[in-house]
Amino acid sequence: MALQQLEHADDHMQECIDNCLEATQVCEWCADACAGEGDEMARCIRLCRDVADIASLHARFMARNSGYHRELGELCADLCEECAAECEQYDHEHCQACAEVLPECAESCREMASA
Numbered sequence: 853m854a855l856q857q858l859e860h861a862d863d864h865m866q867e868c869i870d871n872c873l874e875a876t877q878v879c880e881w882c883a884d885a886c887a888g889e890g891d892e893m894a895r896c897i898r899l900c901r902d903v904a905d906i907a908s909l910h911a912r913f914m915a916r917n918s919g920y921h922r923e924l925g926e927l928c929a930d931l932c933e934e935c936a937a938e939c940e941q942y943d944h945e946h947c948q949a950c951a952e953v954l955p956e957c958a959e960s961c962r963e964m965a966s967a
Contacts, residue, residue: 864960864963864964864967865914865964867960868910868911868914868925868957868960868961868963868964869911869914869915871953871956871957871960871961872907872908872910872911872914872928872957872960872961873907873908873911874953874957875903875904875907875932875953875954875957876903876904876907876908876911878946878949878950878953878954879900879901879903879904879907879935879950879954880900880904881946881949882896882900882939882944882946882947882949882950883896883897883900883901883904885944885946886900886944886946886947889944893942895938896935896938896939896942896947899931899934899935899938899939900935900939900950902931902935903928903931903932903935903954906924906927906928906931907928907931907932907957909924910924910925910927910928910961914964921964922964922965922966922967923965925961925962925964925965926961926962926965928957928958928961929957929958929959929961929962929965930958932954932955932957932958932961933954933955933958935950935954936950936951936954936955936958939951939954
């Protein structure tokens, strides 16, 4: 059964799940690439790892229709915004990818949290 076929996953939830999974991927890539950039990237690495963990967890909570996905959505949105602001400061391709992807994830997570 494809995720789009789950009864509880409307278009907004499916979009948020997709955004969270994309955020997870880009943040894992960024954290790994930043590890080779030097000590000045420590905050970026930590934030990217936090987003990757929370975004993947939020996607899983939505997929199983957890009653706690709204609270997790707020946290995910906050982390995405903070990580995007951090990544915007760097010219690395991986950081710029995060800065581009994460605001959309934050927006969809906030929508899910308020639904």
